Amino acid sequence: MIHNDTKDYLYDEILPRVEKPGRYIGTEWNSIHKDLDDSHIRFAFCFPDVYEVGMSHLGMKILYHLLNDQEDIYCERVFAPWTDMEAELRKSGNKLFALESRDAIDAFDFVGFTLQYEMSYTNILNMLDLAGIPLQATDRKKGQPFVVAGGPCAYNAEPLCDFVDFFMLGEGEEIILEVMEAYRQWKRTDGDREDYLRLVAKIKGVYVPAFYDVAYNEDGTVRQVAPKRADIPPKIRKRVIKNLKGAYFPDKIIVPFIDIVHDRIMLEIFRGCTRGCRFCQAGMIYRPVREREVDELVEIADRLIESSGYEEVSLSSLSTSDFSKLNELVEKLMSKYESKKVSLSLPSLRIDSFSLKLVREVQKVRKSGLTFAPEAGTQRMRDVINKGVDEEDLIQSAGAAFETGYNSLKLYFMIGLPTETMEDVQGIADLAFKVVDRYYEVPKQQRGKGLNVTVSVSSFVPKPFTPFQWEPQDTVEQLAQKQRYLQKAIKKKQVTYNWHEPDVSYLEAVFARGDRRLGKVLNRAWELGCKFDGWDQYFKMDLWMQAFRDCGIDPSFYANRRREIEEVLPWDHIDVGITKKYLRSEMKKAQKGELTRDCRVVCTGCGINLLEEGGVCK
């Protein structure tokens, strides 16, 4: 080979051979390129999935620019190379590189992963390996990067404790700058790795797993998680930004060359959710609810449209309809941007007559389908999960949609919810049929032609920090049986039936509520070749089961076992602000089918208001 320069080699020899080389270019509009000098702290922001997925993630956009706004920090992006690219890198002996500088990341100061879903964990190991960074945190030496992680799965990242030097819990905007400041201090002292870890362990929200001992009971449950030293906090409390008013948001965002999953401006209108659906982890861990002001949102949108050239703005939150000034915001944005040909999209709407009217106003052009999420088929079941939707509302809204010409509807459901019976499963089919019937009640000349109702059914995964955290998951066999039952029950030409692979949900349940002993399973599964587990074509259940066997670990212990209320949970040393007392009382109410109101109406005492001094709820 006559190439002198690895970067040239990557560019001239490898990229022409891979699918979508546009994933690896790194010079997109608004990407940041800095002239390096020794004083720079180099941060590799890693998303353990492919470019198109990772680039659609709002948190990464925020933190990328926040870090790069600091003169002495150079933050670059790294995504999981697709399998063809990985093969080329390994074959040519090249290491995983950061997109902007094309430098290998093993000489960076930080390699930071965002943990969005459990099925991306093997990609983390694979990326570390590709980077030439020791997988085990204990094997890393001075001069090698600190491997750090944050994001929703970091609240119970025990299965990743072997591989990650420390976690940052909660909203990253403030904590990450404090972690960087500690690094500047540490660098001046010429201390060793542990000195730095001790320094960051003092920062609120930082969890250094190596500083905690986990003891187990004879039955395999956790006995206790205790700090090894007196100066290490027994509980790690998540960080939140008290008030979103004036909170950091970048003036510009990267505009990718290639098409990505969400190729538009994401305007975050608020954080948190007050609905209190009992299966929903996001609804608990992202509390408290904090809105941005309308005027500030319009300003942010202005700046982003100008700097990006995007033609679409999407309002982003857990539940758009719950934004208290939604009408005002939509009106302001619409009147401003209609002439500029910028369109607005409103995902995550609760479908009622009010939102339908809004959607009609906003989307004058595209008459795409609508999505409803009743989550369960019977009223009893919906009450158990505290989904405050009744059948009448749903049928009425579907009717209103059909009357305005919609002919495509998507319905989301879950099976395997706590207390579920076959009657509840049948209820899903019944509800779908009622929606179909409602369509035919609309006069022929008024309704859109050719009805298509999609019923999408996923399997319930019990998650930490929810009222269902103690619940067993149905076995894969039970889930598959329910799926088959529904498939038969729903056979109707106007209805399309979609389901999620129960195997994947099973593994999610294992890792979501896993403990540190699962680290070796992850390692083994990766050795056996597991990666991109979230992608159907790469998910290999047999290899996973082999990994469990090889490690002598029974996955059902994590997924299918009812946990005792007194049991120490592997994540009990993490404080997300929601009290265990509240979760317990919600679980009891669930068993009785009692509803809990939206906490904007009346405080339901979840505990989040005590997270920060002076309270965080308005």
Next chain:
Amino acid sequence: MQIRLKFTKGEEVKYISHLDLMRTFQRAIRRADIPIAYSSGFNPHQEISFGAPLALGTSSSAEYVDIKLAKQMEPAEVSERLNKSLPQGIRISGGIILSENAKSAMAIVTHARYTVRMLIPDTGEERLQQDIQRFLEQKAILVMKKQPKKDFELKETDIRPMIIGMKLIPGISGEGKGEYLINCLLQSGSKANLKPELLIGAFREFTGYEVSGIRINREAVYAEKDGKLVELLDHK
């Protein structure tokens, strides 16, 4: 008012597809606040059209885009604004105002000139010169070529008539590094179209050279006017 702009697609962006390039321009036009015309109808889109698509991995000094403006703006002004809003590697190098009934850039192209940079060990300029000579002296150069009009079906085609010229550029770069530059003028457009990749493939096969580090750059695109080849911006 309609204008035609000439631009580069440099090393930084040679791996983005034609579709990606179009989207990149559309967004740059919005950032630069160019008064572009929109189509009427329910889903208005920018009135913009591009010249012949470039193969993924090929850079270019001569790409073209036709833009319809809703308000008067000189090509120089449009270029200046766009150059501040385009990503690295894409630069507008000139522009003209088109006449009312001008044909699209895509329709008038007949030829294109490329330089091909290759790394070839164990050869020299003189020998390579002779190889090219012998290569061109063949009566026919048969290769399997995709036929765009027939569902990209492969068909054995003689590409010799589509090669107008092929020359080694001597003394350009380090012969010691085994780096060579070849300049070729090929037919391009709807009548006959030869991609440089295909030509290099045939040349590689003919000589048996182990070629690496291929970088292709489109240097110029021509249209026929009064029996002569003229650069696209001179073809008003």
